[in-house]
Amino acid sequence: MPQAIVFDLFGVIALHQSVEDKQRLEGLAGVAPPAFWEAYWALRKPYDAGQTSVDYWSTMGARLGVTFDAATVKALIDADLASWTGVDPRMVDLLGELSTAGRTLGLLSNIIEDLVPVFEAKHGGWLSRFQARTYSCQIGVAKPDLEAYRIAASRLGVEPRDCIFIDDNENNVRAARETGMQAEVFTSPDQVRRLLAV
Structure with a gap:
């Protein structure tokens, strides 16, 4: 033993995240799947290893070709945390x-x-x-x-x-x-x- x-x-x-949780994140970001989730998971390893939430979502925006304002970043962070x-x-x-x-x-x-x-x-x-x-x-x-x-x-x-x-x-x-x-x-x-x- x-x-x-x-x-x-x-x-x-x-x-894992529910369908509703995922849809909420997609809606806040204004980016549809699969592009949103490809970026979300591709960039996750540095985030898991200690990258800040603000930096993660900034990098997400850059990868997706969109700019998230401060209010959107906060909403994405809060929704992401709640989803887990x-x-x-x-x-x-x-x-x-x-x-x-x-x-x-x-x-x-x-x-x-x-x-x-x-x-x-x-x-x-x-x-x-x-x-x-x-x-x-x-x-x-x-x-x-x-x-x-x-x-x-x-x-x-x-x-x-x-x-x-x-x-x-x-x-x-x-x-x-x-x-x-x-x-x-x-x-x-x-x-x-x-x-x-x-």
């Missing part, structure tokens, strides 16, 4: 069970700096069950950079080989395995229960 269980956040515990705060209650319940059973829990998330306080304010109760929360924006590297996994393990006081990592992104799972972690692509809470024999 691995000493520590390291979870990804978005797509595992937290939910939903969670799967089944996974929250599972975290509670694991914590109560004395399992060592870690979080390794690609997350932008401005979202951290918003997400933690809304979900601080169950987030407190993690012995270490490793956020890309605070360590300066994002998955699948191998250093991110090593830092996450180190913060839990274990080696990567002592961890099982669960993420919904196959590239991130492959990278975790390169560090020596056992790693699995997330499909459902029931799958996690089977993996961890909960």
Whole structure:
């Protein structure tokens, strides 16, 4: 049994953006898909690694050939942050069970700096069950950079080989395995229960 269980956040515990969230962002930007989302994701890695929200949306505008005024930038930031705060209650319940059973829990998330306080304010109760929360924006590297996994393990006081990592992104799972972690692509809470024999 691995000493520590390291979870990804978005797509595992937290939910991806809804259709309505996406449409709101497109409307605020005045840019239709697929151009909006191609730029949104192409520019995300520096944002996850600590770039400011204002700089991100300025770069987005430049890439899309539009200029966002200050009010639009603020509206885009607020809508984007809000779009990433939903969670799967089944996974929250599972975290509670694991914590109560004395399992060592870690979080390794690609997350932008401005979202951290918003997400933690809304979900601080169950987030407190993690012995270490490793956020890309605070360590300066994002998955699948191998250093991110090593830092996450180190913060839990274990080696990567002592961890099982669960993420919904196959590239991130492959990278975790390169560090020596056992790693699995997330499909459902029931799958996690089977993996961890909960």
